[in-house]
Amino acid sequence: TQLLEQSPQFLSIQEGENLTVYCNSSSVFSSLQWYRQEPGEGPVLLVTVVTGGEVKKLKRLTFQFGDARKDSSLHITAAQPGDTGLYLCAGVHPSGTYKYIFGTGTRLKVLA
Amino acid sequence: NAGVTQTPKFRILKIGQSMTLQCTQDMNHNYMYWYRQDPGMGLKLIYYSVGAGITDKGEVPNGYNVSRSTTEDFPLRLELAAPSQTSVYFCASRVGQGGNQPQHFGDGTRLSIL
Secondary structure, X not given: OOOOEEEOOEEEEEOOOOEEEEEEOOOOOOOEEEEEEOOOOOOEEEEEEOOOOXXXXXXXXXXXXXXXXXXXXXXXXXXXXXXXXXXXXXEEOOOOOOOEEEOOOEEEEEEO | OOOEEEEOOEEEEOOOOOEEEEEEEOOOOOEEEEEEEOXXXXXXXXXXXXXXXXXXXXXXXXXXXXXXXXXOEOOEEEOOOOHHHOEEEEEEEEOOXXXXXXXXXXXXXXXXXX
């Protein structure tokens, strides 16, 4: 069973379109992180959301943490080919250990 | 400014062989992690360490072993390679406690078991 489920699994859109990626769990997380991974490289941190209801913006990317801290979303406005990659949400395991768990991933392809 | 360094980058093993994946970091981070990533999927935690001499199992530890004799190094050992262990392996480190701290990843080791 996956503690962090992401949807959609795959997304192919045209340049200029908007999109939203979701990260959902039945468990409460103290914080959630979003990473982007490009082919042949390790994931790179985009943002950390900590407070329920928090919204953070990173240029054309908007991240939101659910009020109950069980879910998060990533919205990209006017997607560009450079946004292509695998998007992963992650958080410290709800059991309170130091284990990190990652979501199932969303593979985004933006076509020029 | 090396960060997290993994070696080798690629390796092909025969079933039953053993090998060690090396990971070293130069950021003096206490926490280190090993993940595997199957094609098109997210990362699954194999083992982690919160400091030298301390290791613990993650989600998928079977078939693997680790050690942490120094802060810098966290090698991952495969004793009897099986086809199911074909994957990309990532090592990561972070400075300390708290879910807000970012993980810093190496570029991965691509391992094929034939």
